[in-house]
Amino acid sequence: ELLQSGGGLAQPGGSLRLSCAASGFVFSSFAMSWVRQAPGKGLEWVSSGSHSGSRTHYVDSVKGRFTISRDNSNNMLYLEMNSLRDEDTAVYYCARVRRPSSAFDSLDIWGRGTLVIVSS
Amino acid sequence: DVQMTQSPSSLSASVGDRVTITCRASQDINTYLSWYHHRPGEAPRLLIYAASLLHSGAPSRFSGSASGTLFTLTINNLQPEDLGTFYCQQTHTTPLIFGPGTKVDL
Numbered sequence: 001e002l003l004q005s006g007g008g009l010a011q012p013g014g015s016l017r018l019s020c021a022a023s024g025f026v027f028s029s030f031a032m033s034w035v036r037q038a039p040g041k042g043l044e045w046v047s048s049g050s051h052s053g054s055r056t057h058y059v060d061s062v063k064g065r066f067t068i069s070r071d072n073s074n075n076m077l078y079l080e081m082n083s084l085r086d087e088d089t090a091v092y093y094c095a096r097v098r099r100p101s102s103a104f105d106s107l108d109i110w111g112r113g114t115l116v117i118v119s120s
Numbered sequence: 121d122v123q124m125t126q127s128p129s130s131l132s133a134s135v136g137d138r139v140t141i142t143c144r145a146s147q148d149i150n151t152y153l154s155w156y157h158h159r160p161g162e163a164p165r166l167l168i169y170a171a172s173l174l175h176s177g178a179p180s181r182f183s184g185s186a187s188g189t190l191f192t193l194t195i196n197n198l199q200p201e202d203l204g205t206f207y208c209q210q211t212h213t214t215p216l217i218f219g220p221g222t223k224v225d226l
Contacts, residue, residue, distance in 0.1 A: 043207050045216040057214045098169060104211040106154035106169035113163060
């Protein structure tokens, strides 16, 4: 299971941190991803991080502004979002990469999502 | 970047129908293709991975196939709970692009 928290309202240029608590599997063995859905839009992959956290990948629109990280000792995944823009408004989902130790694969377990609204 | 297109963008079908959705990649992605179902207000659910393998727990009425860069999701015996939007996603190279989605109405 993935239990999400964080999110809410932020001003343009502001910051937010999303959290995702994992349970029911060996968190440290799986890469994790963040996916978002803007209002009225489709799914957009945002970021992925390896099971160790040493390798990270981002969609171009968030590079340099968002940081994916994890605490394997506490089974936690994070997305630090800085310099927020109106277009970052979306429901953000954390998700587990299906194959253990694989950097990229299908996303087989998803959180329920958390809403981020960027508005002045 | 690999671009993904889906067809149709929406469709209306009846319970019991057979539905086919296609997804095309702009370049070779081997079989690094997944299908998801997303109902409003819920988390997306994985249906098919590696283009044709049924994810554990996904109903057997869902199947996937591949031919080059063209991928197909088939739903046999459409059920009321299948309404929502279906997305393909390539996991060959970053960015891990999702297709634009196919909205299914019943």
